[in-house]
Amino acid sequence: MSIVTKVLMTGNAAIGEAAIRAGCQCYFGYPITPQNELTEHMAANLSRRKGCAFVQAESEIAAINMVYGASLAGVRVMTSSSSPGISLKQEGISYLAACELPAVIVNMSRGGPGLGSISASQSDYFQATRGGGHGDYRTPVLAPSSVQELADLTHRAFDLADKYLTPVLILGDGILGQMMEPVEFRHEAPEVPPVRSNALRGAKGRPSRIVKTFTSNPSTLEELNWSLFRRYQVIKQAEVTYDTFMVDDARLVVVAFGIAARIAKGAVKTARIEGLKVGLLRPVTLWPFPAAKIRKLAEDVKQFLVFEMNMGQMLEDVQLALEGSAEVSFYGRTGGVIPTPSEVLRVIARLYHQKGLHR
Amino acid sequence: MKKIYSRPKSLKKTAFHYCPGCGHSIIHRIMTELIDEMDLQDKIIGIPPPGCSVFAYNYFDIDMAESAHGRGAAVATGMKRAYPEGIIFTYQGDGDLAAIGTAETVHAANRGENITVIFVNNAVYGMTGGQMAPTTLVGQKTTTTPYGRDERMEGNALRISEMLALVKGVAYIERVAVNSPTNIRKAKKAIRKAFQAQIDGLGFSMVEVLSPCPTNWRMDEPEAWQWVSDVMAKEFPLGVLKDVTGESHAS
Known part of the structure; x- marks a missing residue:
């Protein structure tokens, strides 16, 4: 039985609300723009719930290590930050991945490198999809493009984390986090939040357990890496998600994720009105990446345009997916610059005509 | 014949890898004695650090999880907040706690984390x-x-216990040493008091243990043990630095 409530909310607050309804029991955060509404939502709402905990940590490093501790104790746990803070969290994310501990980490990314800007950016794609910290590991990465999807994917992130015993990243940006849209919550928070069966809660009625990766025997660690990557193969088979728009007869397909896909969709709609056969592919999971779908599209489409709010990061995954079977162009704005749909439309129209797709 | 001394139940039958004269094995021994005596084996969770004592989990027969360097107090915070019924301790060296993990330690103390x-x-x-x-x-x-x-x-040598004694959230801090039978007995008493402070929900408790390292001090064992008293304890005086546990728990 679930209660559907439709409310107007910022993306950041919607993630917090969705997390609470997904049974998130602990949240550890540290202030950084543009994700503060999420921390504040948890301070106001999670801290008052029975058996739940909110801590404003002394740093992002402390926050992710608190996440590690709470995950060891078997509860659903979340932290959030923005680009510079996510860099600091990489140590802890590596440990979570290594020790096979579920957690949800939200990056409402902003312009970089360095302190950068507080405006929306997508330049953390490599960091998010290549593991991000030290060692051989991957984390599932979900890329929402609306406030509703932020809420839905937050729920999915907790489920994926528990199913595959892995940290899961939600990669948003400053626009998604701070804009307000109507959002429906389809779940009610559980009365008693779930506790994982392999929680570390004292050796009661069972032998004592150790959670660790450190070993003086490299082949033990090699086997851990193999076991992680066998699981990643399963994730790649089962969890790829994407969205398509008007690709059936398209001669040019734009590939974009998150807020950039939303901007691109506006451009594609206008292009269609102008008679250009353009479609849009939006990866929802950035890792695992919808490589097979892109290869499939390339049977009919010979021209792709990757549009990102960075200098060309997902571009490499599209190139790897195509293996040279179609041409790929790139358009990117970075540093927190937010292009308009008409700007993207100009790029689409120019490319469309340059490549003779109108003939 | 009455048996008066044996291996604690919560100490695994594994030979210590520690160097001769090292304090870790003594500290492990008295802690596992306490875990038995206080009946904590089924509810205690330990967080050892990177460092020589990373292998603590090979010796303590209790639930344990490794921590990133210096992050013990943050990991313990998360664990205790998620599972307040657990008895959580970190086991940390001076580099771990007083250099890379200073922030985590100070702020866990300041929040009065019950660890x-x-x-x-x-x-x-x-x-x-x-x-x-x-x-x-x-x-x-x-x-x-x-x-x-x-x-x-x-x-200069950083005196963490003195610093933390100024922090309001701290319930109990004592500095002890494990370089003589008398000091080892005092150390055990202090750790018992620290665990009891947590059981009673009084806040942050810490026991600083001056521990000989003959190998890296380039000394033989008796010399190292003597150095703890003669030199180290001059910079780091032994004794209680903060105690709000009250008379009922002092013994």
Whole structure:
């Protein structure tokens, strides 16, 4: 039985609300723009719930290590930050991945490198999809493009984390986090939040357990890496998600994720009105990446345009997916610059005509 | 014949890998005795650090999880907040707690996190081969202070327990040593009190243990044990630094 409530909310607050309804029991955060509404939502709402905990940590490093501790104790746990803070969290994310501990980490990314800007950016794609910290590991990465999807994917992130015993990243940006849209919550928070069966809660009625990766025997660690990557193969088979728009007869397909896909969709709609056969592919999971779908599209489409709010990061995954079977162009704005749909439309129209797709 | 001394139930039958004369094995021994005596084996969770004592989980027969370097107090915070019924302790060296993990330690103390920290101070980085620690004494030779620690360049030995004693959220801090039978008995009493403070929900408790490291101090065992009293304890005086546990728990 679930209660559907439709409310107007910022993306950041919607993630917090969705997390609470997904049974998130602990949240550890540290202030950084543009994700503060999420921390504040948890301070106001999670801290008052029975058996739940909110801590404003002394740093992002402390926050992710608190996440590690709470995950060891078997509860659903979340932290959030923005680009510079996510860099600091990489140590802890590596440990979570290594020790096979579920957690949800939200990056409402902003312009970089360095302190950068507080405006929306997508330049953390490599960091998010290549593991991000030290060692051989991957984390599932979900890329929402609306406030509703932020809420839905937050729920999915907790489920994926528990199913595959892995940290899961939600990669948003400053626009998604701070804009307000109507959002429906389809779940009610559980009365008693779930506790994982392999929680570390004292050796009661069972032998004592150790959670660790450190070993003086490299082949033990090699086997851990193999076991992680066998699981990643399963994730790649089962969890790829994407969205398509008007690709059936398209001669040019734009590939974009998150807020950039939303901007691109506006451009594609206008292009269609102008008679250009353009479609849009939006990866929802950035890792695992919808490589097979892109290869499939390339049977009919010979021209792709990757549009990102960075200098060309997902571009490499599209190139790897195509293996040279179609041409790929790139358009990117970075540093927190937010292009308009008409700007993207100009790029689409120019490319469309340059490549003779109108003939 | 009455058996008066045996292996604690919560100490695994594994030979210690620690060097001869090292304090870790003694600290492990008295802690596992306490875990038995206080009946904690089924509810206690330990968080050992990177460093020589990373292998603590090979000896303690209790639930344990490794921590990133210095993050013990943050990991313990998350664990305790998620599972308040658990008895959570971190086991940390001086580099771990007083250098890379200073922030996590100070802020866990300031929040009054209801956890116990066992802070093993041997004035040197042990596992990495004897480099300068924040607690290295002025004039002490290490591999990164080959001419002796110079306070003008490298600062002074950092007295963490004195610093934390000023923090309101702290329930109990005592500095002990494990270099003589008398001191070992006092150390055990202090750790019992720290665990009890947590059981009673009084807040942050910490026991700093001055611990000999003959290998990295380049001394033989008796010399190292003597150095703890003669030199180290002059910079780091033994005794209670903060105690709000009240008369009922003092014994």
